[in-house]
Amino acid sequence: MAKWLVKSEPSECGIEDFVQSAGQSIPWDGVRNYQARNFLAQMSEGDDVFLYHSSCAQIGIAGIVTVVNGAYPDPTQFQPDSPYFDPKSTPEKPRWQAVDLALVRKLPRLIPLKELKSLPGLEELALLRKGSRLSVMPVGEKEWHIIQGHAG
Template identity: 50%
Template sequence: MKSEPEVYSITHLQRDRQTIWDGVRNYQARNFMRQMHPGDLAFFYHSNANPPGIVGLMRVIKNNVVDPTQFDAKSKYYDPKSTPQSPRWQTVIVEFKEVFPQIITLEKLKQEFSPDELLVVKQGNRLSVMPVAETVATHILNYSRK
């Protein structure tokens, strides 16, 4: 799950302990979040950073949460086609798990994984939420512990 550190960083989550992952407005990313369940782990990826990369870990504590920003006309995530009776955007609530001792940079991820193995390394991929296969996740977690 990606966030720009100036908007919401791993240190924000560490301070807040948990947050709603609101504002996702891509149907494919939303659909990936719909597949998440309480207890699932998620990598926290700082995008639009220097360097970009995985900075920590969080856990899903609640799924299928209606994103309230879709109803707020003052929010940049407002969706006039969405109604409380028929919301278009669901999300998750996550809790802080850990900050990695060092960032796992996008460059390192590109060295370790092909685009078929890890979508974040695919040229032009702009999704903010994407699945990670268990074998790839295990490799990333083992690398983060070095």
């Protein structure tokens, strides 16, 4: 099973939203970057995903979620009122994808970005590469275990 990491501002959708959704899935929509979209499309049911909090007071990995529904056309691209509306996309040829995610567990403590940067063996992690703005990215098995082991 593949492993992934998704970024989100907790004010938009963070680990607390998953905790409060009580096992219900949350649509992961609004991704409007082609590289991120391509990774979304590769997600399969049962894949595990790190949830990363960005642009906030406590930046870092906050929890683990899982893919409960693989990629489907992101409905927000067809909604004129949505901030994610894309007039160039059509239902016949949808441009953007979404997946459904649900909580696995909130980490006992958030792993701060600074700490991730200090961990040996994470040099390949796209998250830590300079200038990386990718919001959906694969995580290697090795990196996954390093991070999860560190989370305790």
